Amino acid sequence: MVRTYNGRIMPELPEVEMVAQGLRSALVGSTIVSVTVYWARSIALPDADEFARRLEGESITDVGRRGKWVLLTLGSGSGLLIHLRMTGQLILQEERPVNERHLRVLFALADGRWLCFFDQRKFGRMVLTTEPQGVVRELGPEPLEDEFTAATFAGMLARRRGSIKPLLLNQRFLAGLGNIYTDEALWRAGIHPLRRADSLTPDEAVGLHGAVRAVLREAIASGGTTLADTAYRQPDGQAGAFGGLLAVYGRAGQPCPRCGAEIERTLVGQRGTHICPHCQPRPVGE
Ligand SMILES: [Zn+2]
Known part of the structure; x- marks a missing residue:
């Protein structure tokens, strides 16, 4: 059942967790063969060209979540952090998307699948870094972890x-x-x-x-x-x-x-x- 509401919402911990769990079961072991950036500002760091170049040939070894960030751990040890913000969607498809208005970043996988980042409002951001923990260091505790008593x-x-x-x-x-x-x-x-x-x-x-x-x-x-x-x-x-x-x-x-x-x-x-x-x-x- 889906109700109608006014006003947009952002994905929160449960929605980001579902995205991370879904991607973990589908993506771990996959290799990225190429990346196309259609909206450069979706990439916060580094610049879009370097982002695409550095991801080519990377394998995905794990997918997790910290706060509202999805974290893809890569074979090189780098991390790809993705924040969906208001309207970001990470969708895995068998077919290459064609003429998709809100497609901002497209990852081609070696097994022929496509990881698509759609983002109508364009507030979503990706960070590719060798130190992913630095990006999330300022976050407070995770409410579902045992240490949060x-x-x-x-x-x-x-x-x-x-x-x-x-x-x-x-x-x-x-x-x-x-x-x-x-x-x-x-x-x-x-x-x-x-x-x-x-x-x-x-x-x-x-x-x-x-x-x-x-x-x-x-x-x-x-x-x-x-x-x-x-x-x-x-x-x-x-x-x-x-x-x-x-x-x-x-x-x-x-x-x-x-x-x-x-x-x-x-x-x-x-x-x-x-x-x-x-x-x-x-x-x-x-
Ligand atoms: Zn009441």
Whole structure:
């Protein structure tokens, strides 16, 4: 089930994870024979010519994810980092694409397949580097890793005075969350997005930690969220199914699944924000 929403979304951790998993099973062991760059600014580093030249003959030894970056590890030890941003899609095809308007980068593989990077809005970026860890060094912890415990998270929150929602969106604080899963996690935890991070009680911090991890895990299990007007597709072209399971995101005016109150859409830090006014009481004085 895919609902219709206004406004675009960016792929978040679950969608990027699905892309990375799909590419890992399909691409590891493949060799890139040539690269054609149709939109030079899709390549952040190095320049497009050097990017194509250095990738020729490279094998793909692993595909992973860090935050919202897809990371292809190459036989030479270099890394190809890809950020889909708003509308980027990595699609693996048997046929060479012809006259595709939004095709920005095309990788020809030795086995005859084609890895296509489509990007309607052209905000997606690729970085080819011998030190991929340097690109992602500034990112905060991965929310699904074992080291990210409730105690760790509570300690991180206790040191921050800003509102909780913009903090969760800050990739240097915590990697991978975007607008959809932040709204869903705050609703599950019953926390208003304008609450000061350091005002959360220990129980609330534990609850939010569990909510963040649960919503991300469930979204991955559903193949991510594909909304009617959004670009996210798994590398085999399939849409994700989590859009039908969203509790508050994109559901303004509809009843809260927990209490029945009408879900409201507000702005928090310029981002469209969906809350249940009953389950997520507004902090006093804010
Ligand atoms: Zn409610």
